[in-house]
Amino acid sequence: MTAGAEQIGSDWELIERVAARDEKALATLYDRYSALVCAVVTRILRDAAAAEEILQDVFYQLWRSAAQFDPSRGSLPGWLLVVARNRAISRLRRINPEEKPSDASEFLEQTVAAPHALETEVAQKQLMGKVKGALGALPPEQRQAVELAYFEGMTHSEIAKRTGDPLGTVKTRLRSAVETLKRTLQT
Amino acid sequence: MNGHPTRQEEFDLYALGAFEGEEKQAIETHVAGCPECARALAEARGRMALLALAAPEHSPPPRVKERLLEQIREEGRLKTASKPTPKPSLLAQWWGAAWAPAAAVLAIATIYLWVSNNRLNRELEDLRIATEQQRVQQEKSKALFALVTAGDTVAVTLNPTPDMPGAQGRVLYNERLGTVLYSGTLPAPPAEKTYQLWLVPVSGNPISAGIFAPEASGESSMILTPLPPGIAAKAFAVTVEPAGGKPQPTGPKVLIGATS
Numbered sequence: 001m002t003a004g005a006e007q008i009g010s011d012w013e014l015i016e017r018v019a020a021r022d023e024k025a026l027a028t029l030y031d032r033y034s035a036l037v038c039a040v041v042t043r044i045l046r047d048a049a050a051a052e053e054i055l056q057d058v059f060y061q062l063w064r065s066a067a068q069f070d071p072s073r074g075s076l077p078g079w080l081l082v083v084a085r086n087r088a089i090s091r092l093r094r095i096n097p098e099e100k101p102s103d104a105s106e107f108l109e110q111t112v113a114a115p116h117a118l119e120t121e122v123a124q125k126q127l128m129g130k131v132k133g134a135l136g137a138l139p140p141e142q143r144q145a146v147e148l149a150y151f152e153g154m155t156h157s158e159i160a161k162r163t164g165d166p167l168g169t170v171k172t173r174l175r176s177a178v179e180t181l182k183r184t185l186q187t
Numbered sequence: 188m189n190g191h192p193t194r195q196e197e198f199d200l201y202a203l204g205a206f207e208g209e210e211k212q213a214i215e216t217h218v219a220g221c222p223e224c225a226r227a228l229a230e231a232r233g234r235m236a237l238l239a240l241a242a243p244e245h246s247p248p249p250r251v252k253e254r255l256l257e258q259i260r261e262e263g264r265l266k267t268a269s270k271p272t273p274k275p276s277l278l279a280q281w282w283g284a285a286w287a288p289a290a291a292v293l294a295i296a297t298i299y300l301w302v303s304n305n306r307l308n309r310e311l312e313d314l315r316i317a318t319e320q321q322r323v324q325q326e327k328s329k330a331l332f333a334l335v336t337a338g339d340t341v342a343v344t345l346n347p348t349p350d351m352p353g354a355q356g357r358v359l360y361n362e363r364l365g366t367v368l369y370s371g372t373l374p375a376p377p378a379e380k381t382y383q384l385w386l387v388p389v390s391g392n393p394i395s396a397g398i399f400a401p402e403a404s405g406e407s408s409m410i411l412t413p414l415p416p417g418i419a420a421k422a423f424a425v426t427v428e429p430a431g432g433k434p435q436p437t438g439p440k441v442l443i444g445a446t447s
Contacts, residue, residue: 021263023256023259023260026255026256026259027252027256030252030255031252034246034247034251034252035244035245035246035247036239036240037239038245038246038247038251039239039240039242039243039244039245040239040242042242042243042245043242043243043245044242051245051247052247052248052250052251055247055251056251056254056255056258059255060255060258060259063255063259074229074233075233077236078232078233078236081236081239082232082236084239085236085239089204112229112232112233112236113226113229113230113232113233124240127237127240128240128241128244131237131238131240131241132240132241135238135241146203146238149203149204149205150203150204150235150238150239151242153204154204154205155204155205155206155207156205156206156207157207159205171205174200174203174205175194175196175200178196178199178200178203178235179196181199181234181238182195182196182199182234185234185237186234
């Protein structure tokens with residue numbers, strides 16, 4: 001991310017320019033969010049080459065579908081992170097990436113409301129600290145359950161199988177964890 | 188799930204991907220038809236997406252951005268290169284489709300008319316030739332009729348010379364009309380030779396009055412030749428000349444007869 005990129009315009013101004021085939025606008029959005037996307041995809045896959053491939057693919061999809069973005073339906077970094085994570089999890093779990101998601105999940109994918117602004121590097125750094133702090137403040141078994149769910153793409157039963165804990169216990173842990181995170185991250 | 192989720196955390200757990208099977212399907216089905224819960228789920232997705240920020244920082248190498256920009260430029264080049272030729276408008280397509288059968292019919296009709304026209308031209312030419320032949324024949328008939336019926340037409344008997352014993356001929360000549368008619372019987376001329384009729388005027392050189400060549404000995408010949416009117420004739424003669432005739436007699440006389 002460059003300091004100049006922060007002064008060029010809001011996400012939605014840039015998306016409008018990308019929709020008008022402005023290559024520089026895409027480059028600016030890439031500079032703004034590629035590090036966030038790259039970090040999560042690399043954490044999920046633990047494979048730099050595969051992570052780079054998904055990173056490029058996500059921004060290429062932004063280039064191709066910018067005209068379909070509706071500012072009223074959510075945040076761009078939220079959408080980028082959700083799509084990137086889904087693709088990385090699919091790769092990790094060897095799910096056919098060409099498999100078309102159901103209409104419902106596609107609809108949900110594109111509707112990502114972000115409670116925090118992430119357009120500046122400063123805002124991103126501040127929020128990173130807040131999220132890491134919130135996750136680190138969870139009891140270890142809750143943090144583990146959240147990480148297995150988010151970074152490994154595991155369901156309740158898969159987490160239970162991995163940890164050896166009863167399914168009900170895992171469900172309770174995860175529910176408690178998201179309640180805590182919700183309170184922490186909304187303040 | 189028939190109603191709203193009983194707890195808001197349901198959306199966060201769904202966004203996290205913890206649900207599976209019927210639980211997952213129930214939320215998806217409900218949210219698809221419930222704008223309020225769809226909004227709640229969007230917010231939950233945004234919250235859970237923030238977990239990405241817990242990942243260790245990892246800046247991508249510059250080559251990824253370079254590849255991305257090259258990819259979109261390549262796409263642009265491909266689109267430009269493969270830009271289809273402009274399709275004709277719907278009206279033009281309809282017009283073309285409507286005229287295609289008509290054009291085929293027109294082409295067939297053109298060929299037919301061209302062939303027909305050629306045939307008609309040939310027929311017309313034949314007719315013109317026939318008409319011309321008829322006209323010439325008619326002119327000859329008229330000239331012959333006028334010659335025969337004119338009171339000032341003179342008849343000249345042509346007598347054979349010693350070189351052509353047994354031959355005979357006759358000439359009708361009208362000085363006023365300028366018409367001469369020959370009829371007679373002569374043997375076939377030698378190869379490359381023809382017979383030529385001469386008007387021998389009162390004064391001056393003989394004047395050619397036509398050529399003839401009977402194919403078989405004893406065959407009757409008749410020629411009707413127009414000449415300039417007003418030439419006083421002293422005699423008529425037939426000579427043997429090279430094929431095609433000569434301006435002046437060069438060969439032997441075979442028939443000769445004086446007008447008086």
